[in-house]
Amino acid sequence: MKRLAFLIFALTAFMLGMGTMQPATPPPLRFVAIEVRIDPMGEALGAYQVEVTLPGGRLVGVEGGSAESFASPPHYDPRALHSGGRERVIIAALADQAPPVSREAVVAVLHYAVAGEVELEPKCVLIAAGDEAANRLNATSRAVVAEPVPLTNEGDGP
Amino acid sequence: VKNRVIVLAGVLLLVLLAGCSTAPSQPAHRAYEKSRHSASTYRPADESGQDERSWVRDFAGAPADELWVIVPPERHLLPPNDESPGSGTMFTPTSTGFAALPLEMTTVEARITSIFAGVEVLQEFRNPYAEKIEAVYAFPLPQDASVTGFVMTIGQRTIRAVVREREEAEALYYEARKAGKNAALLTQERPNIFTQKVANIEPGQNIDINITYFHTVSLADGWYEWVYPMTIGPRFRPPNATRRTTSPTRHPTPYLTATDSATPRVSINLTIDTGVEIHDLESPSHAISTTEASPGKWLVNFADSSVAADRDFRVRYRVGGNGPQGSLALADAGPGTRGGYFALTITPPLNPSEMATRPLEMTFILDRSGSMKGKPFDQARAAIDYALGQLSPADTFQIVSFSNDVSRFANAPVSASREAVRQGRAYLRSLRADGGTMVIQGINSAFAQRNDRQRTRVVVLLSDGLVSNEAEIIGRVHARADDVCVFSFGIGDAPNRFLMNRIARMGDGAATYIGASDDPVEPMRLFLEQVSTPALTDVRIDYGSLAVRDIVPDRIPDLWLGRPITIVGRTRSNPSDINTGTITITGKVNGITRRIEIPVDPAVASSTDTLPYIWARRKIMQLVDEATYLSPDPRQREIRKLALNYGLASPFTAFVAIDALSQTSGTSGTTIIQPLPMPNGMRYETSVESSEDR
Numbered sequence: 001m002k003r004l005a006f007l008i009f010a011l012t013a014f015m016l017g018m019g020t021m022q023p024a025t026p027p028p029l030r031f032v033a034i035e036v037r038i039d040p041m042g043e044a045l046g047a048y049q050v051e052v053t054l055p056g057g058r059l060v061g062v063e064g065g066s067a068e069s070f071a072s073p074p075h076y077d078p079r080a081l082h083s084g085g086r087e088r089v090i091i092a093a094l095a096d097q098a099p100p101v102s103r104e105a106v107v108a109v110l111h112y113a114v115a116g117e118v119e120l121e122p123k124c125v126l127i128a129a130g131d132e133a134a135n136r137l138n139a140t141s142r143a144v145v146a147e148p149v150p151l152t153n154e155g156d157g158p
Numbered sequence: 159v160k161n162r163v164i165v166l167a168g169v170l171l172l173v174l175l176a177g178c179s180t181a182p183s184q185p186a187h188r189a190y191e192k193s194r195h196s197a198s199t200y201r202p203a204d205e206s207g208q209d210e211r212s213w214v215r216d217f218a219g220a221p222a223d224e225l226w227v228i229v230p231p232e233r234h235l236l237p238p239n240d241e242s243p244g245s246g247t248m249f250t251p252t253s254t255g256f257a258a259l260p261l262e263m264t265t266v267e268a269r270i271t272s273i274f275a276g277v278e279v280l281q282e283f284r285n286p287y288a289e290k291i292e293a294v295y296a297f298p299l300p301q302d303a304s305v306t307g308f309v310m311t312i313g314q315r316t317i318r319a320v321v322r323e324r325e326e327a328e329a330l331y332y333e334a335r336k337a338g339k340n341a342a343l344l345t346q347e348r349p350n351i352f353t354q355k356v357a358n359i360e361p362g363q364n365i366d367i368n369i370t371y372f373h374t375v376s377l378a379d380g381w382y383e384w385v386y387p388m389t390i391g392p393r394f395r396p397p398n399a400t401r402r403t404t405s406p407t408r409h410p411t412p413y414l415t416a417t418d419s420a421t422p423r424v425s426i427n428l429t430i431d432t433g434v435e436i437h438d439l440e441s442p443s444h445a446i447s448t449t450e451a452s453p454g455k456w457l458v459n460f461a462d463s464s465v466a467a468d469r470d471f472r473v474r475y476r477v478g479g480n481g482p483q484g485s486l487a488l489a490d491a492g493p494g495t496r497g498g499y500f501a502l503t504i505t506p507p508l509n510p511s512e513m514a515t516r517p518l519e520m521t522f523i524l525d526r527s528g529s530m531k532g533k534p535f536d537q538a539r540a541a542i543d544y545a546l547g548q549l550s551p552a553d554t555f556q557i558v559s560f561s562n563d564v565s566r567f568a569n570a571p572v573s574a575s576r577e578a579v580r581q582g583r584a585y586l587r588s589l590r591a592d593g594g595t596m597v598i599q600g601i602n603s604a605f606a607q608r609n610d611r612q613r614t615r616v617v618v619l620l621s622d623g624l625v626s627n628e629a630e631i632i633g634r635v636h637a638r639a640d641d642v643c644v645f646s647f648g649i650g651d652a653p654n655r656f657l658m659n660r661i662a663r664m665g666d667g668a669a670t671y672i673g674a675s676d677d678p679v680e681p682m683r684l685f686l687e688q689v690s691t692p693a694l695t696d697v698r699i700d701y702g703s704l705a706v707r708d709i710v711p712d713r714i715p716d717l718w719l720g721r722p723i724t725i726v727g728r729t730r731s732n733p734s735d736i737n738t739g740t741i742t743i744t745g746k747v748n749g750i751t752r753r754i755e756i757p758v759d760p761a762v763a764s765s766t767d768t769l770p771y772i773w774a775r776r777k778i779m780q781l782v783d784e785a786t787y788l789s790p791d792p793r794q795r796e797i798r799k800l801a802l803n804y805g806l807a808s809p810f811t812a813f814v815a816i817d818a819l820s821q822t823s824g825t826s827g828t829t830i831i832q833p834l835p836m837p838n839g840m841r842y843e844t845s846v847e848s849s850e851d852r
Contacts (some may be wrong), residue, residue, distance in 0.1 A: 029330070029333045029337075030337075031334060031337065031339055031816055032818050033818040034818045058322075058326075059320050059818065060815065060818070061310075061317040061318065061319065061814075061816050061818065062318040062320065063315060063316065063318070071316075072316065073317060073318035076318070078321055078802060078803060078805035079802075079803045080653075081802075082730070082803060083803075110815065111317065111815075111816055111818040111819070112818065113816065113818075123340075130423060135477075140644040148820070148821065
């Protein structure tokens with residue numbers, strides 16, 4: 001009987017220990033933007049395809065860049081995004097009818113939700129870049145954390 | 159004794175601890191974290207009692223009950239909750255009705271090429287209030303629409319939304335709303351109804367939403383018809399319906415009355431580019447202006463610059479010649495991907511004059527609910543009246559009518575003698591439209607009749623289809639006896655086309671629509687011609703050298719006169735690698751084998767890049783259909799995977815767009831639900847106000 005009592009108390013202590021463990025509170029979400037920059041090294045950029053990863057980030061929006069010829073939001077590959085749980089963001093775009101990009105420019109802005117205060121370490125791999133005649137370009141790319149827009153989106157009043 | 163007391167105390171303690179350790183309900187805003195790991199098992203906190211299969215009965219996420227319980231506007235002040243923070247949900251009725259509302263204008267750019275339509279919808283929202291708002295807007299789309307794009311524009315900035323699992327998309331949206339971010343969310347409530355939310359619109363701010371979708375144009379009785387639905391009729395909820403939904407949308411839908419001046423406006427620019435001569439271009443629903451841009455290419459607009467969004471916009475036309483008996487379209491699967499897609503349209507090779515007709519057992523099921531009151535009910539009765547006059551004494555007929563209850567013209571189908579037809583017409587005239595929409599009882603009553611093997615047994619449902627228990631109805635039609643064909647007539651200017659089409663498809667029949675301005679006789683005449691003429695049965699397709707897979711529908715139904723069918727699927731080879739050959743379709747008409755041959759020639763087959771999305775959407779719809787009567791789990795997973803891989807909205811996926819860069823003042827705004835106009839021909843008093851009494 002003593003053994004049984006001991007067992008019960010041991011179990012009780014274990015359960016009490018479990019009870020004091022609070023369920024993990026999910027870390028708060030924050031929203032960050034990543035700029036995708038491409039430098040076509042003096043050539044006119046006609047099209048690009050890049051892969052961007054942001055550890056801990058979930059893509060929530062795809063925006064065009066500040067470069068006029070890539071102002072329209074690029075398309076993303078949904079299959080790559082949702083395959084294997086790796087959140088691979090592959091975007092691609094063709095240049096619009098606008099002055100072409102020939103120096104480093106922001107061609108896209110990716111909007112992410114990030115859980116917790118993890119350090120933001122975006123990575124960007126240039127899959128392909130071409131000029132307006134579809135010739136391959138020797139370009140470089142990088143992804144950097146964008147500065148938040150300081151002003152609110154205030155309208156002109158009701 | 160002491161030991162026993164210790165043991166008892168220990169056991170009691172364990173029991174107490176076990177009770178306390180039961181996990182509290184998961185708050186909805188935590189779905190993000192949870193859904194990252196086990197999205198398929200997540201259920202919002204207040205949907206207790208819902209079993210794993212409940213999604214099937216509710217159309218894979220469609221809220222069967224909550225969204226369409228109609229309440230007069232003055233009762234729409236909802237308390238704050240997780241999903242409507244701050245000061246809660248608000249309506250702004252004035253003494254004359256609704257004042258300014260967030261949705262200012264909808265502009266539609268559509269292009270029809272062959273049988274495929276690509277549509278871009280621009281919804282312009284503006285906050286007319288002095289405080290920040292969230293705009294919520296439920297709107298219809300074609301039931302076969304493949305929604306592939308959702309873009310939010312704030313000032314000069316345009317953000318493309320991302321497709322995510324629905325639970326995660328909703329959680330992200332609510333987090334962004336709470337954080338004061340501009341955000342937008344698009345969820346599918348039913349296959350033909352979507353809800354859009356736009357968060358943190360500041361006073362005077364404009365936010366535009368662009369939605370892109372593809373679908374197929376219908377072809378029936380020689381007419382191509384393109385429909386843009388503009389409003390949603392209030393739904394009747396059967397009294398025995400249980401609360402079961404996986405949708406977070408719990409807002410009731412407000413309706414504008416005739417005195418409200420804030421009815422949303424719509425303008426449409428439609429291009430029809432068939433490449434062949436177009437005849438009889440017309441709209442049964444609106445006054446239009448048409449311009450022939452070039453041979454085979456027409457531009458269509460409203461005669462006025464914009465119209466009130468109170469009915470479906472319908473455009474129809476014929477094309478030159480008799481048309482082929484079949485056509486093939488091919489599409490590439492995309493760079494770096496093997497295989498492709500195809501669409502095969504088959505037109506039944508039937509000539510009514512050559513066919514011996516078989517006597518009919520015709521059962522009309524007439525909806526006499528309050529939503530049918532007025533012109534829709536008159537149209538439905540006129541159609542049946544005409545049909546009765548066309549039956550021969552060799553045929554039998556029955557009329558079943560339903561609202562809150564069911565009544566029959568006779569105990570059993572009677573011979574269509576002159577006297578019986580006279581009595582049938584008198585019965586029709588005696589009916590009044592009022593009360594609820596107990597469709598299932600009407601269908602049960604029709605199916606319960608004794609089988610007459612000497613006649614072709616046809617059941618015809620005439621209804622606006624504005625009910626919430628769609629899955630139950632479709633499941634019942636699927637479970638009918640094999641020898642019954644079910645046809646549907648959608649009545650009114652904004653019928654539930656999803657339900658009427660699905661009833662016909664499940665019932666191996668065809669759907670027809672009679673708008674408030676249509677002649678009800680002609681559609682009924684064509685229908686009688688169809689059912690009097692044997693269908694092409696036992697249809698088999700030999701694809702020859704075209705290696706195919708994942709065909710939708712996987713079972714080829716019987717083909718009725720004037721009702722072509724389009725089959726979509728995937729090819730194992732890229733279109734450019736497909737060898738020329740022949741697709742051979744065989745079937746029987748009155749026991750005689752008929753044969754159609756369609757050439758396969760990649761150089762000649764029409765090409766469209768919309769085909770992958772149309773295939774994926776149809777595949778999802780087939781899976782959802784199957785889930786209404788089969789075990790759901792494998793299909794739910796497959797639907798999620800398909801929708802995510804093709805970037806489509808579905809019952810389990812949603813579009814979310816969040817502007818991470820900018821920040822609005824404060825944390826969240828007041829929720830404004832955009833009221834909808836009542837469908838033309840429906841009465842607010844009998845459709846909305848009376849639903850309160852039911």
